Amino acid sequence: MDTSIQRNPVYQQLNDRLRSALAAEYQSGDRFLTEREISEKFQVSRATANKALASLVSEGLLEFRRGIGTFVRRDLIDYDLRSLVSFTEKAKAAGKKPSSTLREFRELEAEKIDDEIREALELNPDDRVWELERLRLADGLPVILEHRYLVHSFCPKLTRTQAAGSLYQALTGPHGIEIAGADEVIRAVLLSRGEASLLEVSSRSPAFEVTAVGYTRDARPLWWERTLYRGDQYEFHSRLGPVRSATPARGQLRQH
Amino acid sequence: MDTSIQRNPVYQQLNDRLRSALAAEYQSGDRFLTEREISEKFQVSRATANKALASLVSEGLLEFRRGIGTFVRRDLIDYDLRSLVSFTEKAKAAGKKPSSTLREFRELEAEKIDDEIREALELNPDDRVWELERLRLADGLPVILEHRYLVHSFCPKLTRTQAAGSLYQALTGPHGIEIAGADEVIRAVLLSRGEASLLEVSSRSPAFEVTAVGYTRDARPLWWERTLYRGDQYEFHSRLGPVRSATPARGQLRQH
DNA sequence: ATGGTACAGTGGCTAAGCCACCTCGTCAAA
DNA sequence: TTTGACGAGGTGGCTTAGCCACTGTACCAT
Secondary structure (H helix, E strand, C coil): CCCCCCCCHHHHHHHHHHHHCCCCCCCCCCECCCHHHHHHHCCCCHHHHHHHHHHHHHCCCEEEECCCEEEECHHHHHHHHHHHHCHHHHHHHCCCCEEEEEEEEEEEEHHHCCHHHHHHCCCCCCCEEEEEEEEEEECCEEEEEEEEEEEHHHCCCCCHHHHHCCHHHHHHCCCCCCEEEEEEEEEEEECCHHHHHHCCCCCCCEEEEEEEEEEECCCCEEEEEEEEEECCCEEEEEEECCCCCCCCCEEEECCC | CCCCCCCCHHHHHHHHHHHHCCCCCCCCCCECCCHHHHHHHCCCCHHHHHHHHHHHHHCCCEEEECCCEEEECHHHHHHHHHHHHCHHHHHHHCCCCEEEEEEEEEEEEHHHCCHHHHHHCCCCCCCEEEEEEEEEEECCEEEEEEEEEEEHHHCCCCCHHHHHCCHHHHHHCCCCCCEEEEEEEEEEEECCHHHHHHCCCCCCCEEEEEEEEEEECCCCEEEEEEEEEECCCEEEEEEECCCCCCCCCEEEECCC
């Protein structure tokens, strides 16, 4: 039943090398190893080297350029990852000026948070977490209300300034964390009066509620979040069908 | 900038053959052509044949079994496609008994429908469309309200019975249409009084509004739909990150 | 009936090599 | 000095020929 699992050890090693180097070693656009280099270094044939590369190309990690070489495509991945955590990029992409208000920033014991969340984060009651609440604005208009718990051990030195800015940058930069992805559940909900007031819409307005758990590259939970997106400002796009392209659903600021 | 576009003509032909045969020729689990057959038939090397097959495997269309052969995986694709059009499968998957009420079923001129929709369907004013409105129930509970326009020329002989049942089956079966996918936009909205009453929720309840255009394999628009999902019954899941797996976002009936 | 064995067919992979394509330096002409 | 033609060397694309590991089957001895 294995469809595309590459047992090819060359693929495995190159894959690890690329994915573990999210924060360093390879920049987007860098030349990658050539087929001939790989075949020599790993003592495999060029065909096998090509096959390993082809898999990585189809996963979007590399790009073939005939007659030139194979190149790293960190930009796309970066974009995907950034958009997981960072509202900033999405807003810019929609041509809006992003800003942020840090409404809550404190450290607390895991025993004080919801059991369900603590379990999702695989924490013991005496572990610690960061609690953040941020209101995010596009062109001064509040559009996202975000509540997030971060596993403290991953980023013990998180500062208020970092928390108010790009969390993605703070995590992947100084703390050297490699974010792998997130599991999301998207629901349609009504905003409570408090939420509505913060988002400056009338009470009981529709909104997207995204509950997500983010993971590091070695599959350890890194954060839990519940984020509310103003329904009148956000829409999700997806392209379904047998063509498994590189465009999963993603929230976008409306551009009307 | 082409990441994984296969210029390989063998890949192209095999791909066409597999995708166009969604309704016939290949059953799930069937043996596909062997590398040696392909290399002979297309006058290419076995390595090239393997590369073409490997691409199709990574797309989920085929499955390699070492020492045995290559096999067709129609089931997965079918499932994806069915879930595009067919509420029935999703409901069954959630362990609910699906049923349906056909509230509207008529033929009308394209000039009478919204300009935006007519353009999305690439129709002239004197073309014809089917208009359908269906209320879909899970275990007797109304959960989806669906409004759909179908391009008449694709399925001129659509019957009321077919429209009330599985549209996917009616389109891909008798009419031999090959559905390729759909572009969707998902919004969070409030239900109008009429919609809420049909879905048996209180007025101004939250809901997902999915607006989608479905396409045939040759990229011609086949339908336009606006579908409302009860917010208290549906949630969307997605797994984001650099691992481009085969799990795009898809609405699911909650199973609480 | 059972179990071992040889065989033929499969995809996985290697090896050596030609081709089309691209970059970049060189060198001649303007 | 600038421009353009040319070619060397490197790249991925693909071929050819062949061995290997794995699988199912048919056969045969027990």
